Amino acid sequence: MKLSKLCQEIDINFNSQDIEIIGLNTLTQSTPSQISFFTDKKYINQLPSTKAGAVFISQEFAHHLPKSTIALITDESYLKIAQSSKFFTHKLDITSSSVEIGNNSNIDKSVGLGRGIVVGDNVTIMYGAYIGDNVTIGDNSIINPNTTIYHHTKIGKNCIIHSGTVIGCDGYGFAHTKDGRHIKIYQNGNVEIEDDVEIGANCSIDRAVFGTTYIRKGTKFDNLIHIGHNCDIGENTLLTAQVGMAGSSILERNVVMGGQSAVAGHLTIGAFSTIAGKSGVTKSLKGNNNYAGFPAIEHKRWLKIQAKISKLIKG
Amino acid sequence: MKLSKLCQEIDINFNSQDIEIIGLNTLTQSTPSQISFFTDKKYINQLPSTKAGAVFISQEFAHHLPKSTIALITDESYLKIAQSSKFFTHKLDITSSSVEIGNNSNIDKSVGLGRGIVVGDNVTIMYGAYIGDNVTIGDNSIINPNTTIYHHTKIGKNCIIHSGTVIGCDGYGFAHTKDGRHIKIYQNGNVEIEDDVEIGANCSIDRAVFGTTYIRKGTKFDNLIHIGHNCDIGENTLLTAQVGMAGSSILERNVVMGGQSAVAGHLTIGAFSTIAGKSGVTKSLKGNNNYAGFPAIEHKRWLKIQAKISKLIKG
Amino acid sequence: MKLSKLCQEIDINFNSQDIEIIGLNTLTQSTPSQISFFTDKKYINQLPSTKAGAVFISQEFAHHLPKSTIALITDESYLKIAQSSKFFTHKLDITSSSVEIGNNSNIDKSVGLGRGIVVGDNVTIMYGAYIGDNVTIGDNSIINPNTTIYHHTKIGKNCIIHSGTVIGCDGYGFAHTKDGRHIKIYQNGNVEIEDDVEIGANCSIDRAVFGTTYIRKGTKFDNLIHIGHNCDIGENTLLTAQVGMAGSSILERNVVMGGQSAVAGHLTIGAFSTIAGKSGVTKSLKGNNNYAGFPAIEHKRWLKIQAKISKLIKG
Numbered sequence: 023m024k025l026s027k028l029c030q031e032i033d034i035n036f037n038s039q040d041i042e043i044i045g046l047n048t049l050t051q052s053t054p055s056q057i058s059f060f061t062d063k064k065y066i067n068q069l070p071s072t073k074a075g076a077v078f079i080s081q082e083f084a085h086h087l088p089k090s091t092i093a094l095i096t097d098e099s100y101l102k103i104a105q106s107s108k109f110f111t112h113k114l115d116i117t118s119s120s121v122e123i124g125n126n127s128n129i130d131k132s133v134g135l136g137r138g139i140v141v142g143d144n145v146t147i148m149y150g151a152y153i154g155d156n157v158t159i160g161d162n163s164i165i166n167p168n169t170t171i172y173h174h175t176k177i178g179k180n181c182i183i184h185s186g187t188v189i190g191c192d193g194y195g196f197a198h199t200k201d202g203r204h205i206k207i208y209q210n211g212n213v214e215i216e217d218d219v220e221i222g223a224n225c226s227i228d229r230a231v232f233g234t235t236y237i238r239k240g241t242k243f244d245n246l247i248h249i250g251h252n253c254d255i256g257e258n259t260l261l262t263a264q265v266g267m268a269g270s271s272i273l274e275r276n277v278v279m280g281g282q283s284a285v286a287g288h289l290t291i292g293a294f295s296t297i298a299g300k301s302g303v304t305k306s307l308k309g310n311n312n313y314a315g316f317p318a319i320e321h322k323r324w325l326k327i328q329a330k331i332s333k334l335i336k337g
Numbered sequence: 338m339k340l341s342k343l344c345q346e347i348d349i350n351f352n353s354q355d356i357e358i359i360g361l362n363t364l365t366q367s368t369p370s371q372i373s374f375f376t377d378k379k380y381i382n383q384l385p386s387t388k389a390g391a392v393f394i395s396q397e398f399a400h401h402l403p404k405s406t407i408a409l410i411t412d413e414s415y416l417k418i419a420q421s422s423k424f425f426t427h428k429l430d431i432t433s434s435s436v437e438i439g440n441n442s443n444i445d446k447s448v449g450l451g452r453g454i455v456v457g458d459n460v461t462i463m464y465g466a467y468i469g470d471n472v473t474i475g476d477n478s479i480i481n482p483n484t485t486i487y488h489h490t491k492i493g494k495n496c497i498i499h500s501g502t503v504i505g506c507d508g509y510g511f512a513h514t515k516d517g518r519h520i521k522i523y524q525n526g527n528v529e530i531e532d533d534v535e536i537g538a539n540c541s542i543d544r545a546v547f548g549t550t551y552i553r554k555g556t557k558f559d560n561l562i563h564i565g566h567n568c569d570i571g572e573n574t575l576l577t578a579q580v581g582m583a584g585s586s587i588l589e590r591n592v593v594m595g596g597q598s599a600v601a602g603h604l605t606i607g608a609f610s611t612i613a614g615k616s617g618v619t620k621s622l623k624g625n626n627n628y629a630g631f632p633a634i635e636h637k638r639w640l641k642i643q644a645k646i647s648k649l650i651k652g
Numbered sequence: 653m654k655l656s657k658l659c660q661e662i663d664i665n666f667n668s669q670d671i672e673i674i675g676l677n678t679l680t681q682s683t684p685s686q687i688s689f690f691t692d693k694k695y696i697n698q699l700p701s702t703k704a705g706a707v708f709i710s711q712e713f714a715h716h717l718p719k720s721t722i723a724l725i726t727d728e729s730y731l732k733i734a735q736s737s738k739f740f741t742h743k744l745d746i747t748s749s750s751v752e753i754g755n756n757s758n759i760d761k762s763v764g765l766g767r768g769i770v771v772g773d774n775v776t777i778m779y780g781a782y783i784g785d786n787v788t789i790g791d792n793s794i795i796n797p798n799t800t801i802y803h804h805t806k807i808g809k810n811c812i813i814h815s816g817t818v819i820g821c822d823g824y825g826f827a828h829t830k831d832g833r834h835i836k837i838y839q840n841g842n843v844e845i846e847d848d849v850e851i852g853a854n855c856s857i858d859r860a861v862f863g864t865t866y867i868r869k870g871t872k873f874d875n876l877i878h879i880g881h882n883c884d885i886g887e888n889t890l891l892t893a894q895v896g897m898a899g900s901s902i903l904e905r906n907v908v909m910g911g912q913s914a915v916a917g918h919l920t921i922g923a924f925s926t927i928a929g930k931s932g933v934t935k936s937l938k939g940n941n942n943y944a945g946f947p948a949i950e951h952k953r954w955l956k957i958q959a960k961i962s963k964l965i966k967g
Binding site (some may be wrong): 116248327 | 443501533
Binding site (some may be wrong): 128130132146148149150164166167168182184185186218220222223224240242244245246258260262263264275276281282299300328331332334 | 747764784798799800816817818821836855876894896898912914932946947957960
């Protein structure tokens, strides 16, 4: 849509040359046809080099933007990106469907199908699954009954998705008004599941707000796992039941997480780490090590503390 | 049904004037055509003023009831209310459906529909959803694929319900026999979701045993959240992934709960409280404060204790 | 299949007399037409008495096997059992269905049905449920909407299964290659749910790798519960919301587990135990006692430690 039209809809003063906007993105990843936003001084060095067509920004910082980027002046950048997000969200149209199917694939006649779906060879999609618009599913994958795959999800080859799992549901993103209301940031990214991945039952994997939530090659999920938006779950990771990953966190390859453990948002866990059951990770962690506890610390240290605590009632 | 008939079914001696009974309820909320029960001396002051038509009660306390209320004498009041509950539960009839639909609403042809459903304007109900008897759904709401809405649930305007979520399933309520068996208390209440609520994927929100489980206006749920029967989740509350709320607890407005945190039953959490991830709340908490830990305490105090614990292995 | 053929498929040297193999199992439970595996010296005393037709085993220990058992020599027994498991898994065929239905039972016309299903009297199966091959459902049971029952699950009489629950999904079992990949151990066992069981919404109960995962008579589950493969959940157990049970653990009768508590794998919890909410059980526990904390200890002791910790910041 025209930037001038968008600004009118969300009450932003606009008097620059008009441009066509096709979406929203971060400062570093925006293209000239996308809008971005600036809310945190920590990222001030990203301003001069942004390629965004326009940026929601307060007057104070606007001079850091390059000349090619339009400053959209506001004291509520995050709220404005939320209000804008609605105009770029996928349009639901449940009245038609189209699917391109490879050889020897079997889609149950009950399955719910959107438009523009591409299914590879030897794929089985069982009763009651829903496959949204523009989903792709690679060769030899099995989608078990009553699974839901939201629009634009990509599923690789040799994947198994168990029943009740939801892939590509909206991430949890809201801007907050001064009177305590929460304004939805429409989640216009997607989920990509690479080859050889198995996802257990009743998991939920959120689509990205911008860009992609990744589940990398060879990773295996147990049941009832939550993956927040924009996570990147590394190759050959093992997540056991009821694990929770808050948004934008990264697991490098071959991480193992025990049951009911969790990682807070915007962290990186190094490759070949092991995180014990019930742990809560609140800081980024180096790889090739074992962690436990909440807040999670080195497993050896945690065992020592447990021993000390255990002695407390004797002392 | 006739009270005399009910008493015969559940082995209660009955020799009062007969009345028609239409359901069960608490001492304070029962009407003259409902039965209630007395099991806990703490509530003895509720007896004289109850409006219940009849009450299961032990001989010892029966004289506290008003003359207008029939005492149904038993030493197992809770078991008797469980046995009675079966007679007042919603009768399933999956052979017919009827729905009243507003303008511009789109219900996928696959959707499962009960009887007496009322759907507003501009509503979208996607593939594989089930909408039970007497459910109402307000204008502009979106029900995503493979969602289940049990009978008598009310959903407001501008709501988004994500896939796999179950609203109005039975609360967890059982009376226990002396030999260790558990007798179901049929959950004859419902769930009401007010306007502007978003519920993530694979959540479960239990219907009330009597009355209503409330999710108030503007509240936003992440994925895999459990809400027990008779909870009241206040306006503009933010519940992140894998939060659990035990039965009959109250969150006042604008509470924020971190991932995997939980609140025990029958508690009240004050407005504008923040409860950190993984916390477990075991007592009612005042508003406008931050809490953490299990058992949850003030966040500042929790940080101090963590620092002390951390020093334990050095000392 | 012929053992010679299987060995060829998985690169095992074979020069014994050929036998017909119908499946895989443990050393103690294998029959002469099953293959087993030896990976842990702890179980060396099970070797001489195994009835398995063949066993994956390293050269070093092969002489402990009885003469009637063929030694399949490998240094990667666990990987070989994983590679073999694929050949004995249930063949999906979603193109046909057959069901035998008792009197007064009501199966919604939308329900997805496999082959060889047996449904008792007075059973209700609601919209959107999927019932896999060879499932049996006993008299008076209710399967709520959008529930998924995988093949070969047995459900007893008077059971209630709530929406979104998945029974019989694959257990979480993988063998690991030297380069960090995970090879699926196909889960060829099943789940058996005895009479008078209620399962809440969005639970997942894994099928056994070999044999059966049991949910015993009279047990009641709340919502969002995970049961790993080969667990045995005793009679009249009460599991509240978001409980997690890792694989092969046993709850004896009338255990009560609080919300978000969990039990690690291969443990036994004694009858009439109570495990407090949020606890994590890491060792087997005696019955008739109350436990709390992580690692879980006696509840009384846990309370003392909490009191001491609470004093830390004053000291």
